[in-house]
Amino acid sequence: MGSKDLFQIGSSMFPMGVNSPVRYFKDYPFYVHHVKGSKIYDVDGNEYIDYCLAYGPSILGHADPDVVKAVKEQAENGLLYGAPAEIEIKLGDLIRRSSRNIEMMRFTNSGTEATMHAIRLARGYTGRSIVVKMEGGFHGAHDYSLIRSGSGTLTFGSPSSPGVPEEVAKTVIVGRYNDRESIRDIFDRYGDRIAALITEPIMGNAGVILPDPGFLEFLREITEKNGSLLIFDEVITGYRFAFSPYQDLIGIRPDLTTMGKIIGGGMPIGLFGGSRDLMSRVSPSGDVYQSGTFSGNPITMAAGYAALKKLQNMDYSRIRKTTEKLITGIDEILSRRKIRHVINSYVSMFQFFFAEEAHNYDQVMKADRDLYFRIFKSLMRHGVYLPPSQFETNFVSFAHSDEDIAKTLEAFDSAVGEVVG
Numbered sequence: 001m002g003s004k005d006l007f008q009i010g011s012s013m014f015p016m017g018v019n020s021p022v023r024y025f026k027d028y029p030f031y032v033h034h035v036k037g038s039k040i041y042d043v044d045g046n047e048y049i050d051y052c053l054a055y056g057p058s059i060l061g062h063a064d065p066d067v068v069k070a071v072k073e074q075a076e077n078g079l080l081y082g083a084p085a086e087i088e089i090k091l092g093d094l095i096r097r098s099s100r101n102i103e104m105m106r107f108t109n110s111g112t113e114a115t116m117h118a119i120r121l122a123r124g125y126t127g128r129s130i131v132v133k134m135e136g137g138f139h140g141a142h143d144y145s146l147i148r149s150g151s152g153t154l155t156f157g158s159p160s161s162p163g164v165p166e167e168v169a170k171t172v173i174v175g176r177y178n179d180r181e182s183i184r185d186i187f188d189r190y191g192d193r194i195a196a197l198i199t200e201p202i203m204g205n206a207g208v209i210l211p212d213p214g215f216l217e218f219l220r221e222i223t224e225k226n227g228s229l230l231i232f233d234e235v236i237t238g239y240r241f242a243f244s245p246y247q248d249l250i251g252i253r254p255d256l257t258t259m260g261k262i263i264g265g266g267m268p269i270g271l272f273g274g275s276r277d278l279m280s281r282v283s284p285s286g287d288v289y290q291s292g293t294f295s296g297n298p299i300t301m302a303a304g305y306a307a308l309k310k311l312q313n314m315d316y317s318r319i320r321k322t323t324e325k326l327i328t329g330i331d332e333i334l335s336r337r338k339i340r341h342v343i344n345s346y347v348s349m350f351q352f353f354f355a356e357e358a359h360n361y362d363q364v365m366k367a368d369r370d371l372y373f374r375i376f377k378s379l380m381r382h383g384v385y386l387p388p389s390q391f392e393t394n395f396v397s398f399a400h401s402d403e404d405i406a407k408t409l410e411a412f413d414s415a416v417g418e419v420v421g
């Protein structure tokens with residue numbers, strides 16, 4: 001059955017045929033047959049060079065053979081124990097040894113769970129209720145995140161979702177990334193009631209927005225001064241640029257860190273962690289409750305361990321060079337056609353905007369998202385798959401070859417030509 005037919009059937013049982021909103025795009029999404037390396041193959045017989053990469057986890061490329069082998073071997077010993085196993089310690093230890101600020105951690109099944117529980121821990125620890133987040137920042141699909149949020153909430157026009165109780169929304173104050181004044185105002189007004197400030201250190205859910213020099217240091221200072229915790233949501237950025245979270249590259253120490261995506265090697269995962277003092281408050285050693293039937297499940301642990309063991313020996317400068325080659329080419333193509341644009345990138349993630357500037361949320365919101373989408377569609381006809389929305393991130397994996405980049409640029413040139421003439 002082809003994608004069109006599958007979509008028709010899928011739409012009768014799943015809202016818009018999908019099980020996560022960002023997977024839908026007009027007229028209907030392709031249905032996947034399989035993935036391998038840098039490629040995604042649909043049931044209609046098309047092959048695409050993939051820069052969506054399952055929204056980030058597949059940094060080694062899809063279906064990495066060592067990760068798949070580890071999953072198969074673990075499956076022979078069972079899928080789920082509901083009791084601790086050594087493989088959790090193996091993955092935890094690898095993360096602890098490569099993440100300066102994570103003394104203790106707890107595994108969850110998704111980034112959503114990780115940030116939700118980190119926020120509860122921050123509230124329990126400080127005895128305060130207010131949380132500060134950034135406009136356009138996305139931390140998963142729980143109530144505390146879905147307030148002037150990013151990712152699919154921007155794409156589909158509901159950054160503050162109906163269904164989040166007003167009482168909850170009142171405990172979340174929204175600040176502006178790269179705008180110290182807005183953060184200072186919030187702390188001036190609510191300082192002694194703020195449990196935590198949560199932010200992605202590099203914004204990845206309103207496209208890619210990089211921190212202005214000193215901004216993250218400023219967040220560290222102002223939270224510390226007010227007795228609030230700083231939470232870095234590194235669900236996207238953890239192990240993406242080096243074998244560590246991003247915070248270790250810039251030498252900033254948040255109180256709590258959340259991760260996900262890459263550390264699960266393609267299986268569902270999340271993690272929140274920090275100092276022994278803070279994490280000891282988590283149940284059952286402490287009183288802040290958190291749990292999960294599937295948390296730390298052996299298949300995810302085995303996949304994550306295999307992926308991180310491999311990543312530990314990878315040269316991240318290689319992926320940086322691949323990305324640079326790609327964005328230099330995109331920049332050249334758009335400049336040659338005199339199309340106004342900005343490309344924001346860091347090592348293995350990038351996004352291009354049809355805008356004057358793109359270093360804060362307001363500027364990104366002014367970008368021509370319709371042009372992005374038309375180029376996205378045209379690129380698909382030329383065998384390249386980007387994330388379907390301007391408000392997502394393009395990822396480059398270790399599996400993307402020079403040949404992939406050359407083919408992508410050829411496709412990009414043709415696609416832009418078709419769309420803008």
Ligand SMILES: Cc1ncc(COP(=O)(O)O)c(C=O)c1O
Pocket residue numbers: 055109110111112113115138139140141151200204205233234235236260261269270
């Ligand atoms: C920064 C960030 N935090 C949290 C999440 C939620 O993670 P998950 O989709 O695994 O629940 C995402 C998802 O894209 C994310 O980008």
